Amino acid sequence: MNYNMEKFKNITVALNTPFKESGEVDLEKTRELVNYLYNKGIKSLYVCGSTGEGFLLDNEERKSVVEAVCEEVKDKMTIIVHVGCASTKHSCELAKHAGECGAHATSAVPSVYYRLGEESVYTHWSEITKASDLPFFIYNIPQLTGFNLSDGLLRKMCENEKVKGVKCSSDPAHDIGRYKAIGGDDFLVFNGPDEQYLAGRMMGADAGIGGTYAGMPELYLKLEDLIRRNEYDKAKKLQAIMLDYVYRMCSFGSLYGCVKSLIKLDGLDIGIPRLPFLPVSSEDDKLVQLHKDIKNTIEETKCW
Template identity: 25%
Template sequence: MAIFKGAGVAIATPFKANGEVNYDEFARLIEFQIENGTDAIIVCGTTGEAATMSEREHMDVVKFCIDKVAKRIPVIAGTGSNCTETAIQLSKEAEEYGADAVLSVTPYYNKATQGGLYAHFSAIAKAINIPIILYNVPSRTGCNILPETAVKLARDHKNIVGIKDATGNISQTIKMMSLAEGCIDLYSGDDDQIVPIMSVGGLGVISVLSNIAPRQTHEICQKCLDGDYATARELQFKAYPLVKALFSEVNPIPVKAALNMVGFEAGPLRLPLTEMEDANKAHLREEMIRYGLEVK
């Protein structure tokens, strides 16, 4: 059975002005997501700025999210690292806290071979019992899980069950799904490719857009799941300008600005990320209003 179907939010982590995690606002954001139909929460991923958290802080945020959600929807913990032992440690801890699954990104910077990727993810899979979703985002990591490697991992390890595909390469995605013959669940890692990915067998999206438009993102996915691709396509087209604005600077710079605009106290970013440029922020605001969001 799939961990989730539909729109899973790659949730942002609110910070206070002094840089500490704002747990009160994080709790508010979690409740907003659940109340508005989000199908799963992915905590401490790229959008959650896990890369600038200490390991202890990272896992404190994961535990807080798991406890707050309290099994109402699945919680998937980002536990990837470019150090295999660290990824194992974080994944074990997430399992102990009650995570429904982990999201494990390809080892960034190291640029492992396909054999290295297989060994890395195999070691994690052997160390935990909960499901693993692989995260393939070559533009950020410099490393690409090829279709053959993803399928071999899913076939050789029963708890490697899915992949977040943020390659932007639909040809590679189709090849993977044709080789997989149903052995791996596919999720779009890009909000502008929800419908294309779901049309070739994807079950949903791990979404940045969902932070500010959870119900709308869920609806795109649900129409696909219902087989109503005509409506899903129109909803995808409607969201496209806003999605592009949300990626006009590196994620999560724009989405944190957007959260602040809709009334959340998402707070600042942690260096080396900086605040959004004024021109891009003005354009983002315009697209949010055009999309029908209430902006403060």
């Protein structure tokens, strides 16, 4: 199958899922959030993944989010839908739905909770690819799933013409180089760990998908611009600043709560995370200072 893979080579925001005070998914705020990011220059979204609290949503909620996003963006943005579930049946249901909604790709972690062998994971992912005609990106995040994508399994998965890349969220940057070497030039690898975006791109990542991107999208866009212009001294300087911001976001004990409150300070209230994730107050002095620092860096780097 021939796919246009160039449209995936972007700063891809892992989209947060907005909630109402009642705890229900807020589809109107979802639409507003999509436009908020688009107006900042973001062209790609990863929907219902870890950052989107996908595993805290039931399948009907996940479908409603995908429908709202796809209806809102139309042809303006590239949409990757995470369809991973513990059940292969439910994952396939979501993959089929993503295709029907007009999404551009699907992605999935291996089946969670159960510690499955490679043959089970291979079957799980392979069945998902059969559920739609969309390209599929493996999502490797062993620190959460307990399963680490091996070279052998990747080679086997690459025999499937719909498997077009890996979202590599494992910690070692050299995993990106290994996966890229196995997949080849046309095989996409997304950098997952936000704190090493520059290192990931240097190791061969074609783009990135991250959970802190929505908290400072302008800085990730600037970092990518510097990389493409081969201005690595400036890129290293900016990555160091952003590394501090990522650590500060994580220091609140609730990354998703922190990012949602940063967005609120920027003028868009998308609610708080769903339990068991905890909220972070937008009035917290440390958060307010972080927001100010991010804004100052955005202004300082505009002329870079």
